[in-house]
Amino acid sequence: GWDNFITVLPHPLGLTPFFTGNWAAYAQNPDSAAHIFGTSEGSGDAILTFLGGFHPQTQSLWLTDMAHHHLAIAVIFIVAGHMYRTNFGIGHRMKAILDAHVAPSNRLGAGHKGLFDTVNNSLHFQLGLALASVGTITSLVAQHMYALPPYAFLAVDFTTQASLYTHHQYIAGFIMCGAFAHGAIFFIRDYDPELNKGNVLARMLEHKEAI
Template identity: 55%
Template sequence: MTISPPEREEKKVRVVVDNDPVPTSFELWAKPGHFDRTLSRGPKTTAWIWNLHALAHDFDTHTSDLEDVSRKIFAAHFGHLSIVFIWLSGMLFHGARFSNYEAWLSDPLNIKPSAQVVWPIVGQGILNADVGGGFHGIQITSGFFQIWRGWGFTNSFQLYVTAIGGLVMAALMLFAGWFHYHKRAPKLEWFQNTESMLNHHLSVLLGCGSLGWTGHLIHVSAPINKLMDAGVAIKDIPLPHEFILNRDLLSELYPSFSQGLTPFWTLNWGQYADFLTFKGGLNPVTGGLWMTDIAHHHLAIAVIFIIAGHMYRTNWGIGHSIKEILENHKGPFTGEGHKGLYENLTTSWHAQLGVNLA
């Protein structure tokens, strides 16, 4: 890690945006292919339909302005995230409405998972099979039931609520895509500020994300799975929020919870070994990894990523500069081969895509 002398200090990082750069117009929705000169003339052959789909995200054909292309890619990412949330919400809704999840939880060895029932139209009902527990449907092998059990879902209502949460997140992502293209669009220098981007992705997205997931694993997943593994009836297992709000309840399963944060501040971290374990191997009841091992893993990588998020130089004189690292590297065969590489990667989305797909 290097500290920059005053004469080498780079200009301060700023978050700069353009206000209302592209007006929102619903009239364009009635003009398919408005983004392309040829397509906007209307259909001539069936190829027009295929090109309409193929060129919608081929931003280089829309404009040669790198800033505008960058903004479109950024907005498209939010659109993609919304599709992912809708997909997840759909899976959860099918699990809540059409599945035998609760029956499977009570006897996962003898009841097969099913979350899709085919309507008996023109003989298609023959696809439904007896999966056990008096349920007829198509057996699924995607592993969603096992994932939901690991997360700590114990009834269909929880799946419903999470499905609604997925739709809310999808709506937020759609709004974010519109907002960051039509209302507050970042300038080109923001997209090329790789050090800040890396710091935020490492610390906030990966670090804090892993830390938050660790909290869920410790306070919800681990205790619920411990009770299910012990054979406690699903209806007798407390609801997830009860474990979060009632420390005494957790202390019955993991005694170190009764000590609170005292072992943490006194560096007596070994006290937490009852819910942050390093057992290795597989849980003989489920055949999966130990939930407390997974929690320990996520806590460890959360710490690593939060520290890593302070590694690159931004507005302070401490930290690495990717440009300097690349240009100071003199390989035995490449020599000055890294010179100009930083500029290529920060000004060409094609280069970025090529590296990321390699």
């Protein structure tokens, strides 16, 4: 039952490898290729691995690979979070990052200059960007759930796979409609040609006019 979390350590060595820097210990003795899902037969002690591929029986990603992936991303995001300035005086200001982002080839004109104030002063632009991000991610989830099945035996349950794919692509489609709608409202209602002179937004509109 679930009460084993109180009595069984996640790893036989506990937190000793973590505090001593011997992190490789967590990857030693992974589940074997002969491991039978749901049983201890062929199972190992590893909790963080980089095996790659799929479990031979369940045809899903190795659970220890997924654990490693999410832990690694968490560490990267915590470090990367210090790149941006918050209430504390460390990191870069978003405005400075955007203003400095000018293509060396000068093919993007003024680059991202003026974008910070444009985004800051338009709720429709903010909502459009958020919806576009979530819509794209949802579409990626649809594709990844069949290409890299995270759940045991999902790869051999074709009805479930097709349903999950269709479900997430439908959601992505609706969200992207919202993204384009609010993006269009921004250009009609909030876009300031003076504030965005020569930057990527202005150049996009010029391309549209040319077409």
